Amino acid sequence: MVDGGEETVDVLKQMSLSGYANGGVFCCLFVVSCFTNKYVLSVLKFTYPTLFQGWQTFVGGLLLLVSGKLGLVEMNTFPRSAFLSWFPGSLMFVGNIYAGSRALSRLPIPVFFSLHNTSEAVTYLVLRLTHREQTSFLKLSSVSLLLMSAVSLSLLDPQFDPGGYFWALMHLLSVGGYRAFQKLPRYSHLSDLEQQCINYIFSVLLLAFAAQPTGDLLAVFSFPFLKSYKFQSGCCASALLGFFLLLSTVKLKRSFSVEHCAVWVFAAKVVTAFLSPFVFDLVVNKPLLCCLLLNSFGEALLIYSK
Known part of the structure; x- marks a missing residue:
């Protein structure tokens, strides 16, 4: 019995170390x-999101399909009905990446993250209206802090960019709606990789x-960095990193609970x-700085409330 207990402890330690490594x-x-x-969007000023995101989703989708065929990732075939019924989610996904590229090209990363976090308020409102989801006082407080900090940012940001904030608003609405769409029970049979595969296919086409x-x-042909080694390597790196980040996210979800995954995402953003x-x-x-810290505190409080 003692040996069995020690083996169990060793297995748990290995699982813990593997999870933290992930x-x-x-x-x-x-x-x-x-x-x-x-770097590609702001420093090189490649402000052509249909091409930039189309390239990323094409590479990501191709690598995901090849990985599935080779058995490197677990991805089951899904019926055409599931493919078509997921179309609204794919539209919101395209809105997410298109508007996100526009916003990230014009806003500093901390500001972009703070506005992105406000998408939690959109998800909360959608679920509240459609599912009558019960909300704790702690969660309501955290969502209120996220909204308050985002509104304050638009008033106090010394580098305020109306276009950047507009696209950030479109981005957070798409992200919040997509997150609520994912929680619909009829799509629970689709894994994260299967959902993303459908998103990639629709995104490339759209x-x-x-x-x-x-x-x-037409405008891309006049882009001065088109033949630049930095530009080419940056675009290739962004597509490959996006794919590996997807795989890492899926692996993280298998190592930790949803709440602990949220902690890792929060840590990565910080x-x-x-x-x-x-x-x-x-x-x-x-x-x-106060707005950014308030937003981070609101996100941390939201994670704690879950």
């Missing part, structure tokens, strides 16, 4: 992926059709926001 890999990939996207009406397809001023320009004053 969390560390996730945080590293998250930071590098965010910085790479920000963004390819949108490239001409938005003018991105590290990214803290390091970003050392890499990218950011004008910070006391009111802005």
Whole structure:
């Protein structure tokens, strides 16, 4: 019995170490992926989101399908009805990545994260209206803090960019709606990878059709960095990092509970926001710093309330 107990303890320790290793890999990939996207969008000023996101989703979808065929990831085949019924979710996913690219190209990373966190309020309102979801006082307080800090940011940001905040608003609405859509019971049979595979396929098609009406397809030929080694390597790196971040996120969810995964995501965003001023320009004053800290506290409180 003692030997059996010791073996159980050893297994639990190994599982714990493996889980923390997965969390560390996730945080590293998250930071590098965010910085790479920000570099391509802001420093190189590649402001053609239909092409940038179309490239990322094409590479991600291709790698995911190949990985599934080779048995490197667990992804089951799904009926055409499930594929078509997920279309509203894919539309919100496209809105998420398109508006997110627009916003990230114009806003500092800490500000972008703070506005992104407000999507939790959108999810809360949707679930409250559609499912009559009961809410604790702690969760209501955290959502209120997120909203208050986001509104304060728009008033106190010394680098206020109306276009950036507009696209951030579109982004957080898409993210909040998509998160609520994922919680519908009829889609519980689709795994995270299967959902993402459908998103990738729809995204490539939708963004390819949108490239001409938005003018991105013609304008990209005048982009000065098109033949630059930095630009080419940055775009390739962003697509590959996005795919590996997806796999790392799925692996993280298998190692921890939903609540503990949220803690790792929170930690990754805090590290990214803290390091970003050392890499990218950011004008910070006391009111802005207070808003950012208030938003982080609201997110931490939301995680604790769950």
